[in-house]
Amino acid sequence: xxxxxxxxxxxxxxxxxxxxxxxxxxxxxxxxxxxxxxxxxxxxxxxxxxxxxxxxxxxxxxxxxxxxxxxxxxxxxxxxxxxxxxxxxxxxxxx
Numbered sequence: 001x002x003x004x005x006x007x008x009x010x011x012x013x014x015x016x017x018x019x020x021x022x023x024x025x026x027x028x029x030x031x032x033x034x035x036x037x038x039x040x041x042x043x044x045x046x047x048x049x050x051x052x053x054x055x056x057x058x059x060x061x062x063x064x065x066x067x068x069x070x071x072x073x074x075x076x077x078x079x080x081x082x083x084x085x086x087x088x089x090x091x092x093x094x095x
Contacts, residue, residue, distance in 0.1 A: 002018045003017055004016055004018060004071060005061065005067050005068065005069050005070050006072075007069035007071070007073065008076075009072065009075040009078070010076075011075065012063060013060070013069060014054060014055065014060050015061060016059075020053070023053065024050065024054070024093050025093050027050040027053065028050065030046045031083075032087070034046055035084060038080065047078070048076060050073065050092075051073060051076055054073065071092075071093060074086055
């Protein structure tokens with residue numbers, strides 16, 4: 001099973017098994033839809049759920065571990081507009 005390194009902006013990095021991508025992609029799809037409609041409360045709930053899942057499923061890397069991040073997620077307090085600026089056409093999570 002392959003792993004990826006995920007950075008949550010302002011928090012640090014976690015190592016996460018690729019097997020969790022499917023569940024993260026579902027939340028990412030919801031986040032995209034909420035951003036398109038401008039639904040800030042739903043966006044906030046989904047972003048929190050996405051970050052919580054990464055924290056829960058991932059293994060934190062030491063602060064001094066400098067590894068390239070495979071995926072960069074916004075901080076928990078990021079605004080809808082800030083996340084829009086980070087998005088790729090297919091969302092925060094490729095695949």
